[in-house]
Amino acid sequence: MSAANSLLSEAQFLCSICLDVFTDPVSTPCGHNFCKNCISEHWNVNYRCRCPNCQEVFPKRPDLKVNTFINEIVSQFRKSAQWNANRSSLVKQVAKQGEVPCDVCTGTRLRALKSCLLCMVSYCETHLEPHLTVSGLKRHQLINPVENLEARMCTKHDKPLELFCKSDQTCVCTHCPVLDHKTHVVVPLKVEYEVKKAELGKTDTKIQQMIQKRQQKIHEFKHSLKVSQENAYMEVAEGVRVFTSLKESVERGLSELIDGIQKGQRKTEKWTEGFIKEVEQEISKLKKRSSEVKEISRSEDHILLLQSFPSLKDIPPTKDWTGVSIPPASYKGTVMKAVAQLEKTLSEKMKKLLVEAELKRVQQYAVDVTLDFLTAHPELMLSLDRKQVRQGHVKKLLPDNPERFSHYNFVLGEQSFSSGRFYFQVQVKNKPKWNLGVVRESINRKGEIKMRPEVGFWTIWLRNENQYKALDDPPVVLSLQSRPEKVGVFVDYEEGLVSFYDVDAAALIYSFTGCCFTEKLYPFFSPCRNEGARNFDPLVICPVT
Template sequence: MAAVINLLSEDQFLCSICLDVFTDPVSTPCGHNFCKNCITQHWNTDDKYQCPMCKKVFYTRPELQVNTFISEMVAQFRQSAQQKASSSSSQQQVSTPGDVPCDVCTGTKLKALKSCLVCLASYCETHLEPHLTMSGLKRHQLIDPVENLEDRMCTKHDKPLELFCKTDQTCVCMLCTVSDHKTHDVVPLKEEYEEKKAELGKTEAEIQQMIQKRQLKIQEIKHSVDLSEKDADREIAEGVQVFTALKESVERGLNELIKMIKAKQRRTQKQAEGFIEELEQEISELKKRNTEVKQLSHSEDHLHLLQKFPSVKDAPSTKDWTGVSICTTSYEGTVVRAVSQLVETLSKEMKKSLEAELKRVQQYAVDVTLDPDTANPYLSVSDDGK
């Protein structure tokens, strides 16, 4: 029996109604074989008892019995097919995260090679064979394996989404074009796919240009910071050189100068860091969007591209950086002003010292003469301390 099974083709075990391997095969009086359930439902829905193959009409409904011989051959055939599947599955790739698994495999799922838009299922190499060899299944539309096949079917007519309605910007099936979209501008998916793919190319170029502009802006900001740091370092060095010569009485002024310059620099640095952080965040978002656009633009899946296109066609909302720049802090004249202030401070301190000394002299005169009138404001201390 096994040798005979190997000589028979798979088509000889297919029911002409369901196009699948026989289940409980029965024979009609005219000699044709069908699944018991298939021919029963066929006659239940038809107004006459007619053979689907030769169209012979029976005036009374034939009493059908399971053909045990064919049933045994089908069982042998299924067993042989399972053995072949087990043998070939060991050589096929096991489905891993990110792969589309075979919907027919039980236990360990193998990686699917194709998805069928008619069966709404994905198949590994073994389970795909009927679609490549059986006449009834060869007419089915196969595509590269994808998930969520139900999303590729019209929810209203249960037909494949093969067209695109430009009027409503949505994917439709053939029946939609004669109902809800009858007067709309409808084109094949491939035509709209090519158009949207071209738009994605433009979007990608625009995003790349935006990234380049922001990278240039970062360089500009960093350059401004470098100049500011150099100016600050130069002014600090000059301040140190000037104030160091003033010894301890002048060190307080030097520290105040340094503190002031560094405070200005910190404000500039903080502003620059804020701009850079914001720009880098925008670049990160743009790169992410660019990756999505690039991946989508390389997709060969017409429907997937069209469904994802509205969410990635436009660049993400970003800030207009055209007028943004870092105003380099000017330290011009800082040292001069500080020295002038120091001189003024020293002058005030000297004046206070002179006034204090004058009061001391005046008090000395009062103490000596016991007469306040003799304490002339212009009295000065002599060399001998009198």
């Protein structure tokens, strides 16, 4: 029968009306099978007795009887299906490696669902049933299944470990406090469990915090590595650019050296060829006279010889070549001069390239600077975007607040900096005079002001179109190769450095070094007063490109 069942499926035993396995199967005259109740109800509802499957109509309602053969097959199929389901469930419940087996099961041991601390036995689902239904067993303490339940028994008194000795920090049974732990502090296991659980919760919280800190540190390390990689890439690219430029300068110097030597050699060759040609021409004349003399000398015509003698007796005029010589060209000094010139060129080139690289580096710290209305002298005019400032025609009536400059036409940036590095650049084009730099927060803003580092000013200025000065102590007159149209200002707060750059020429103008910053620093601007409308152009804070 089991072999037959293996060939049958549930679909073969389904009633087409209720779509469930047959119950009291009956057969209609047309040969189709239905549950007896299903087909009876179907015909009770419908006017005609029709087969639901083939639609055959029966003139008289058939007298249906249970098909004992099909009923027996269905019964066997139900038993087989139930057995397979029970077997599948049983297989799923068999204890696997690492799982606690039931201590009651014989033969195949099923997986334990609970362990009883009083019985000291682990139970599967079936054998656990009494502990869930019998009132006396319901009071037993059940826990998730554990192995080695003997370890939960007191080795001295053979009693379950139900108490905790706080003095010895160990689990004890109910007899231990009376015999071995008389003066000790003993509490129920559950009480100490909650205490220790709370402590473990705190420990876990600390561990999670430590994990988060270390994960954050890993994030910082990865970020630092990424920045380092980007910096390395940029430095390599900059190194390639610098060394390529130097290499081109060397190749250009070598090409100029070779070209100069070749030009000198061609000049010597041309000079020598001219002398040779001239000498060859004289030789040709002398050979011609010699031939004429020999020819007339061989003649026996006395009259012809005498008549020709006056024109043949003198040697044709020639140049005295005794002191004429062409010394071999020497290029010994040429190479040395070329190397010296190349060294000078490379030195200037390297200096320029290094400044260019330095300028690119500091421009990475560019910040968005805007002008602060509250600090602006009343004569100054600020643009709506607060990126430009120029000298106005009239002095505005503004509140003389503590931040405002009252004597000199100065204005500060709105942003302050108390650490790190920052850079900004300002267009000074077409202005015969201006002041730029940074100042500390506590500078004097009223009356006469002495602009020096000791009072909090690190600035440079231009006067009379070409007179540049760094207002250091003492002031330093600056000699610039070109007139800057755009000035970059860079500050390294911790390094104590303030540097000014000619942005377009990529040249360093001046650096204040060894500064000691202890306060907030603010960008500082002064377009200076007009000189017959010659200084009306504004100072413009420019974006870094």
